[in-house]
Amino acid sequence: MSGFTWRSASRICVLLLVSSLIVIPLAATILGGFKTDGELRAEPFGLPDVWRTEYYAEIFADTRFWRYLWNSLVISLLTVALTLILGSMAAYAFAQAKFFGSRFLFSYLLLGLMFPFAAAIMPLFLTVRDLGILDTPWGVILPQVAFGLAFSIMFFRTFFKQMPPELFEAARVDGCGYIRFYFYFTLPLSTPILATIAVFVFVQSWNNYLLPLIMLNDRAGYTWTLGAMDYRGEYISSWNRTLAFMTMTLTPAVVFFIAAQKYIVAGLTGGSVKG
Amino acid sequence: MAEVRLEGVKKCFGAVKVIPKLDLTIADGSFTVLVGPSGCGKSTLLRLIAGLEETTAGQILIDGVDVTDREPSDRSIAMVFQSYALYPHMTVAQNIGFGLRLARKPRSEIRRRVEEAAEILQLQALLDRKPRQLSGGQRQRVAIGRAIVRKPKVFLFDEPLSNLDAALRTQMRVELAELHAKLDATMIYVTHDQVEAMTMADQIVIMDGGIVQQSGSPMTLYDRPANPFVAGFIGSPRMNLLEGTVASDAGAELIGVRPEHFVLSNDAGSWEGRVRYAEHLGSDTVAYVDVEGVGSVTVRVSGEVPVRAGDRVFLTPNQARLHKFAGDRRLAA
Numbered sequence A: 001m002s003g004f005t006w007r008s009a010s011r012i013c014v015l016l017l018v019s020s021l022i023v024i025p026l027a028a029t030i031l032g033g034f035k036t037d038g039e040l041r042a043e044p045f046g047l048p049d050v051w052r053t054e055y056y057a058e059i060f061a062d063t064r065f066w067r068y069l070w071n072s073l074v075i076s077l078l079t080v081a082l083t084l085i086l087g088s089m090a091a092y093a094f095a096q097a098k099f100f101g102s103r104f105l106f107s108y109l110l111l112g113l114m115f116p117f118a119a120a121i122m123p124l125f126l127t128v129r130d131l132g133i134l135d136t137p138w139g140v141i142l143p144q145v146a147f148g149l150a151f152s153i154m155f156f157r158t159f160f161k162q163m164p165p166e167l168f169e170a171a172r173v174d175g176c177g178y179i180r181f182y183f184y185f186t187l188p189l190s191t192p193i194l195a196t197i198a199v200f201v202f203v204q205s206w207n208n209y210l211l212p213l214i215m216l217n218d219r220a221g222y223t224w225t226l227g228a229m230d231y232r233g234e235y236i237s238s239w240n241r242t243l244a245f246m247t248m249t250l251t252p253a254v255v256f257f258i259a260a261q262k263y264i265v266a267g268l269t270g271g272s273v274k275g
Numbered sequence B: 001m002a003e004v005r006l007e008g009v010k011k012c013f014g015a016v017k018v019i020p021k022l023d024l025t026i027a028d029g030s031f032t033v034l035v036g037p038s039g040c041g042k043s044t045l046l047r048l049i050a051g052l053e054e055t056t057a058g059q060i061l062i063d064g065v066d067v068t069d070r071e072p073s074d075r076s077i078a079m080v081f082q083s084y085a086l087y088p089h090m091t092v093a094q095n096i097g098f099g100l101r102l103a104r105k106p107r108s109e110i111r112r113r114v115e116e117a118a119e120i121l122q123l124q125a126l127l128d129r130k131p132r133q134l135s136g137g138q139r140q141r142v143a144i145g146r147a148i149v150r151k152p153k154v155f156l157f158d159e160p161l162s163n164l165d166a167a168l169r170t171q172m173r174v175e176l177a178e179l180h181a182k183l184d185a186t187m188i189y190v191t192h193d194q195v196e197a198m199t200m201a202d203q204i205v206i207m208d209g210g211i212v213q214q215s216g217s218p219m220t221l222y223d224r225p226a227n228p229f230v231a232g233f234i235g236s237p238r239m240n241l242l243e244g245t246v247a248s249d250a251g252a253e254l255i256g257v258r259p260e261h262f263v264l265s266n267d268a269g270s271w272e273g274r275v276r277y278a279e280h281l282g283s284d285t286v287a288y289v290d291v292e293g294v295g296s297v298t299v300r301v302s303g304e305v306p307v308r309a310g311d312r313v314f315l316t317p318n319q320a321r322l323h324k325f326a327g328d329r330r331l332a333a
């Protein structure tokens, strides 16, 4: 340990400032669920005078809340699974195989990165309706996967390209073809990037509001983002319940992040090809 | 145990012709070293034999079977890469047994054969480690273990020792030679280091620009180099290649004299010159001498000889060991 330096002191100040931007609203949300509405309006950031657990308990006991959460979870997990499978397979083909038109096709996919989601809402709605999957989870999942593929393929491809080519050649001499290499090597060696993309896609899907709003009309299929609006409609002035609701919907996303974080470690290929 | 034969093999990368047209036979059970300067196409040739590159033209036969269009795994070969290319997420045992696992061999057989290979290479204590927990020399051994467990007819090595330090390299050189004796398989070994080639090979194939310059036993190449390139490549320090009147007096365009084939004297000899620099190694003395009318000549004498920079010395080349060349050819005798 070195002593006090202005350098580290200023670094700590900056970090505190930045983290407070996230921590203060988060704390206010969590604490808000323990306050009465009046108290919330008078003193939004302080600790509650009395810790009231009834609002949390009320939501905890509400079956609608659990259904919203379940719907969000199904949609998010399926979006993550499909994006990882399709994205990594496509990226593997782009990274590993040389085929005619691969560069053109890759550039075409990257165009998807530049396409503003909001501009696509109308044609997206019509397509989903024509496919007959309006008001089903697939109406949200498939567009999310489609929009997530461009960036996930780009990241996967960059990662796969860094894999030493000798690894594939050694495996090929051992009798391993392209497809088995993907399962035996590419996937197990790519857990950092898989976990990173998974977190990103999960959070995006978990917090998605616009797409469920357009695709889902039946209350039974609502995600929590739609459900939260629903609460606000019912209890016009009940901010404390909304905040308690928000806090509880945060939990699955945080749990998912912590589970995935374990795999986001560098240096997994250590010892393969350096002397 | 197999002969490897290349018939009219050609390899181009796009417009670049790396191997123009090559015929070569590698004898059954031999330890053949492909040697040549960097970029001459040694690795490419080895990868063609392995099936990692496709031939542009020609045939490759292993043990009399045309394998030109076969996958690497169907050629009865095994390859050890310069970078080892170990599977980082698998243990040593899994690394060695992976090929057998892919071939759907029974578990008990895989275990037995992995243990056999581990015993030959003294890897028994390391079978449960991951590659990142191994030293360079141990990784090298695992890479070799992965090759021998498959019981291939032909072993291919691409500069397998170049990532090791000098002491380990010498040790592995001996171990590889012993392994060759024990396994009695054909081994093809690529290196750019002529010392490695001379010490390990029964047959050396010297390449330059994708063309085989000469092939033969180390002593044949040392005693009768087929052209000036081979003459200059084999032997350390390099052979003196001299043009001008000394060459034409001997009836050639170019003559070669190895540094060890001179008599060095203080008072009499056929050439007179001044020592520019001298290296005293104890076992040998190497002197760089400027000879008037001939040029710079390297001389090696065994034992310690007290020559210093600036000394006047006389050199007498051993006429019986004179190499004569005209153009790119060796002149008879």
Ligand SMILES: Nc1ncnc2c1ncn2[C@@H]1O[C@H](COP(=O)(O)OP(=O)(O)O)[C@@H](O)[C@H]1O
Binding pocket: B013, B016, B018, B036, B037, B038, B039, B040, B041, B042, B043, B044, B045
């Ligand atoms: N995949 C490739 N594409 C294009 N050129 C290549 C490729 N592989 C090798 N070469 C070229 O072929 C020549 C021989 O390479 P290589 O066989 O690796 O030489 P060496 O192993 O003797 O050093 C080099 O000039 C190299 O640039």
Ligand SMILES: [Mg+2]
Binding pocket: B042, B043, B044
């Ligand atoms: Mg090479």
